[in-house]
Amino acid sequence: MSVTVRVPAKVNVQLAVGGPRPDGFHDLANVFLAVGLYDEVTATPADELTVTCEGPGADQVPLDRTNLAARAALALAERHGVEPAVHLHIAKDIPVAGGMAGGSADAAGALLACDTLWGTDASREELLDICAELGSDVPFSLVGGAALGTGRGEQLRPLDVGGTFHWVFAVADGGLSTPAVYREFDRLHAHDAVPEPVASQVLLDALAKGDADALAAFLPGSNGLQPAALSLFPKLADTLTEGRAAGALAALVSGSGPTTAFLVRDADAARNVAERLLASGTCRAARAAVSPAPGATVVRGAQA
Numbered sequence: 001m002s003v004t005v006r007v008p009a010k011v012n013v014q015l016a017v018g019g020p021r022p023d024g025f026h027d028l029a030n031v032f033l034a035v036g037l038y039d040e041v042t043a044t045p046a047d048e049l050t051v052t053c054e055g056p057g058a059d060q061v062p063l064d065r066t067n068l069a070a071r072a073a074l075a076l077a078e079r080h081g082v083e084p085a086v087h088l089h090i091a092k093d094i095p096v097a098g099g100m101a102g103g104s105a106d107a108a109g110a111l112l113a114c115d116t117l118w119g120t121d122a123s124r125e126e127l128l129d130i131c132a133e134l135g136s137d138v139p140f141s142l143v144g145g146a147a148l149g150t151g152r153g154e155q156l157r158p159l160d161v162g163g164t165f166h167w168v169f170a171v172a173d174g175g176l177s178t179p180a181v182y183r184e185f186d187r188l189h190a191h192d193a194v195p196e197p198v199a200s201q202v203l204l205d206a207l208a209k210g211d212a213d214a215l216a217a218f219l220p221g222s223n224g225l226q227p228a229a230l231s232l233f234p235k236l237a238d239t240l241t242e243g244r245a246a247g248a249l250a251a252l253v254s255g256s257g258p259t260t261a262f263l264v265r266d267a268d269a270a271r272n273v274a275e276r277l278l279a280s281g282t283c284r285a286a287r288a289a290v291s292p293a294p295g296a297t298v299v300r301g302a303q304a
Ligand SMILES: C[C@@](CO)(OP(=O)(O)O)[C@H](O)COP(=O)(O)OP(=O)(O)OC[C@H]1O[C@@H](n2ccc(N)nc2=O)[C@H](O)[C@@H]1O
Pocket: 012, 015, 024, 025, 026, 027, 028, 030, 098, 099, 100, 101, 102, 104, 134, 135, 136, 137, 138, 151, 152, 153, 178, 179, 182, 225, 254, 255, 256, 257
């Protein structure tokens, strides 16, 4: 028997970043929106823990125990005294090292898949605890929808979303390391008094109403990591310019980048903007997707 779990990517519609903490992390007001680009993680009984990966960028995904999906399986097995005798297969569609939380998605997916396969029956709270140990973004990958993440992004409050938002995501040639982008943020703000990060009520209202125009008005400047990502990957500015010229309502870097995100009016606009972005030669691929999207979900195999 195998269990397959589907997990969404995310975009940060606000990423307010505080100064560096003593533990090396940054306090955030991180407004996550799950988007309908998905990885699938399949857990199958095996002699020992093994990982395989297929799809775009699969060659950049580690297949040893540093893979976040493997770490999730090991963490669950250890807590429940089970042998981690499982093969994890990752079907990747989320850009790797792209600022869309692909590794986090795989961790949340593997956790739910193994919990279902092994019948360990962990509570939601326990699953969320394990997620938070694995990475700041992993709890959100489990819950999906929309949420405000505080602390280092792992403490979640679910948010209402009153409509569907349409996006285009431009996949860059290459990746950006999340720690490197935070380090660049610190370098750029070395002489500033960085304010406490606070979620914007204007943004939360725009999400609750499903108001794309209000969201578009809020997005410029909403990603505190964008200047750092652009500093490390200056060519992203060209992609942002092309997407705006193609008629996007707003353009921003997705999280730590280098994927860029374009809010558009509807599915037709998404097709046009995606075509023009691709034709501009400023990105490797352009993908349309809608939000919000559900969190990690068992799509095949028995529920425990
Ligand atoms: C920036 C964001 C925005 O959602 O994601 P991406 O856009 O990269 O996907 C997140 O904050 C990334 O979260 P995640 O990728 O889970 O990071 P973690 O594994 O917890 O941490 C990796 C490293 O990023 C830095 N880090 C992460 C989170 C945080 N609040 N402050 C930090 O300074 C630290 O250097 C840490 O060692």
